[in-house]
Amino acid sequence: MRYCALSTTLAAALAWPVQAVEVAPPNWWAGMVSPTVELMIHEPGIAEASVKADYPGVKVLSSVRQDSNNYLFVTLDTEQAKPGVIPLTFTFSDRDPVTVNYQLQTREEGSSQREGFNQTDVIYLITPDRFANGDLSNDSVAGYVDKADRDDKGGRHGGDIQGMIDRLDYISDMGFTQVWTMPLLENAMDAYSYHGYSTTDYYRIDPRFGSNELYREFSQQAEQHGVGVIMDVILNHIGSGHQWMQDPPAEDWINNDGKFVPTSHRREALHDPHGVESDKVAFNDGWFVPTMPDLNQRNPHLAQYLIQNAIWWVEYAGLSGIRVDTYSYSDKAFLSDWTARLMQEYPNLNIVGEEWTVNPLITAYWQAGSQRHDDYESALPSVMDFPLQATLTEALKNSESWSSGLRTLYEILASDFVYGDPYNLVVFADNHDMSRIYSQLDEDPALWDMAMTTVLTMRGIPQVFYGTEILMANPGTEDHGIIRSDFPGGWPDDKINAFTGEGLTDQQVWAQDRIKSMLKLRQQYPQVFAGKLTHYTPDDGVYVYFRHTEHAGDAKVMVVLNKNAESKALPLARFSSMLTGYDNIRRLGESQQPLAQSLTLPASSATVWIIE
Template sequence: MNKLAFSLALFFIWPGALVAASIERIDPPNWWAGMHNQDVQLLIHGEGIGGYEVKLDSTDVSLQAVDSTDNANYLFATLKISPSFNKEFVTLKFEKPGQEAIAYQYPIFKREPNSAQRAGFGNRDLIYLITPDRFANGDTSNDAFAEMGDELNRSKEFSRHGGDLQGIINHLDYLEGLGVTQLWLNPVLENKQPKSSYHGYAITDHYKVDPRYGDNALYKKLAKKAKQNGIGLIIDLIPNHIGHKHWWMTDLPSNDWINFNNTFSPTNHMRESVQDPYAVEADRKQFADGWFVASMPDLNQRNPLLANYLIQNAIWWVETANLTGIRIDTWSYSNKLFLSQWSDRILAEYPQLNMVGEEWSTTPNIIAYWQKGAINADGYASNLPSLFDFPLQASISPALIEDENWNTGLIKLYKTLASDAIYPNPSALTIFADNHDMSRVMTQVNGDATLNKMALTLIATLRGTPQIFYGSEIAMQHPGTESHGAIRADFPGGWVDDSVNAFAGKNLTQEQSETLAYVRQLFNWRKSANAIHTGQMHHLAPKDGVYCFTRFNAQERWLICLNKNTNDVTLPFAQLTPLLDSGKTATHFLSQEAQNLTQGLRLKARAADVFRIQ
């Protein structure tokens, strides 16, 4: 019997003829021998299964524990799998006095060679964020399914538009040419919600790709094809909540599975309460246990069975699809002790994997609290390597569009970076100018393509791992609206009837074409600029509308200067000396024009210039 047959989870009487099974599903649907943690907890769901005894037929797999809950339709069986296990499945036997026994062939696979040693994303990479429904429609046959609900209608901002995994596969060459080395997709797991399901953040099945995107096999194919193009795949997971149409919601595994007794009680969004020394427990509880909206039930990760389920789900996807990283939605809204356990368990399996958490706070001390290595006043120890640098993001567009003054303009960017001492590892942060939940950077800078390029230059050259949002390379914008449906607009060229095709460079405006060409040059140059990846940084305080910083190591030194002025500026050699380390020549990274620094450095008007210093 092949692996596909096993993964279909066949049931049969033991002994006896084939009959209808009382087991509806087992999660995870398979596991592997040779994992760091040899135990796997199986969620077993079926009518009355809680009254059955579980037995095994293997000497290489042992039954460590069987847990029941207040719901008789569930059992949780924990297996220990010996590294020497070399079969394709283990047979689970379910027995109950007076009832015919049931057997289930549970698949156990061999791990891919060096799976545990996989490299995660890091500072050498460019992460490209895609909302899959809005990027490209590569297979029109999966555009809509009656049983899934939520209409297909490209004319409506919050309906499904038809983008899918095949559309992304079809354009991997475009992404590689752009300089992309990592893909972060908004969640692609099943969202069987009645409306506005396109964003993916209301999961209804943790082990199934949404059929409107494809299936699990196509997701694995995307990861494989992307790897062939030098691109890793980052999964977006949501341990905090689910969609209210999740299959659990019709038969909850236990009465404490959902916070606030399965009754909507909104979060207060007080992220500060987690570390606020004056916060009352009621505020902390309302923040962490409260629901985002009524259609997103909040999960109770204090339940150890649920906590284990969520941890194993993350590991299962990394192993199944050969992923290079995890992006975690609404990081701080989950139980914080669970979050430490969650990240610790995953990194025990994949020590070099990277994970980045979303903590949407613009105060550095709140971000720093959650990073691995932080010494916190309350003793909390996080294991999360990276977080999104929301404080830096919040300073970029003001730095570019505000008039220069003692507390406005470039000084905001300078002061944000000056706060880096609070982070355990600022270079491990993930930096960005925009994402799927906020105004596109082109809109933030009032539709100014020059400032858009300056913002992207900052993202390419500051410390951290850069992430850009699909369409930034062609200066996509949404003037006059902050609607998320408009922010997550269709990428031009992703549908066969599109008159503009950015993939092919067809019918782009001059502004769009110039931006695209610049982004390609910028991020492909960045691939080999080692000092930009891991080098040190020094900067000069902004002066007269100019801000300069250097990234350097023992082999190379790069000087990046932003000139907001409407005229060219020449910086005196003496002013730049602290950044030069005796260098006398500045060579522009694109034009290769060299300047003698002893005569001053000429900066173009309204530009971010990058120079090699020698």
């Protein structure tokens, strides 16, 4: 799909005529920390043109062509420029000149100091196509092959941005304070386009989800509900339907000469002191599948394109954060530049990278502030805590022994010293790429409760996958289309409605209430969950940890996991260093009582206690 110098959506909003020439980014802002912007101009024969900017304070620093005659990369210096319309005139030797009116906008006040998601937040992960259908008219759109078919587990089901807007009351009432959606950018693919990870236009929301303006409205309305919006960004690959596959700007734009060569997925090769360069290349430059061409971020113009695209969406949509898909698969040097540039522009933004490994040494490598085996520099604030997720499920499922069970959960947390900031990791029980936690734990409600209680009280920033709060499951299958099933109540003809509770089982209502109660606890004691974690080695199937501030007298939260099949008395003398000076204790959802010598733990339970 083509976009113009002003995207159709922006042009409509500003009442400007649509340009014939494609320009990315479609606009920019005055007063950015970095005053330069590189425009990718796409138009047949544009590489033959010279360019002039006739606007006070704007300089054309460079005009560079690559291998294709249809692209020109023009770098503007806007440091001395005020907001307005910049006429860019392209002069040819064999045809009339072309003028593009490029807008330099005014930034929102305080944009550069926006606050990103942090420990006081809880992230709700949504698959937009499967959450709620708020606009039936865009379920199928002319010009897009992949049509809506709710009976097809891998097809589009019709969920959209309007559906998420309509359910913001539910999201905020539950206590979620951030929404991370799977990608919403255009995926003009023949099939399996619903998941959003095959981008075909980096500057356009897929019309089956809505529009650029509607996404911005979603962000604005979410903010009014006390909810931030996190965008899922894909730097590593595009969809095979992207125009770059027919007309790449440069011969090296796509890895492996634009031909499918599978990635090895051996991320260890990047860190292996005994390894060879060819193994690193096999990991970084390989493609996931033939329909996901792998981008070569070593090309400086592509690198700049991707950096500016992320900044554009943060500024345009008012984002509170970014989640980066398949983080380590992109070029290492590029990732260093990309994170540094984003954090230079938005020092308080949060960005979390997906590095799917259960090895905390590899996970920690990418986080800013971590000690590394080399001199690599990263400005990435956060990483997804896959090591904790894998350990948590195994700790709950395996029997208790000297080397298994809750001890392994304790041990993985005792390894937090490898992280630059373990409190800024994103922690989770499941996500969109793995079995639902209820299925992972063999649909055992007690184990589900232990897992979710741990995630929602653990150090770091919790993330909950939509439907986990009502025990959604995928029994007997690992199919992602089933894992990402429709949220009941999101479609007009649904007989079960999880948004209202209509038709839910008693167990589902219990689970939903349990999540809600813990999220309300977090909101009641934000200073506690922005504070420290102190834990004790597991003993006889019981694991105890505290969340607390560094100030004496502040409330504390005590979490106890009891894996024993029978109730158990927990003597409190062992925890005297955390309890001295406190008089009262109450279990979450119950009345306050004097702090006694011991607590009674129900069998197979996760209990949360507030100490004041």
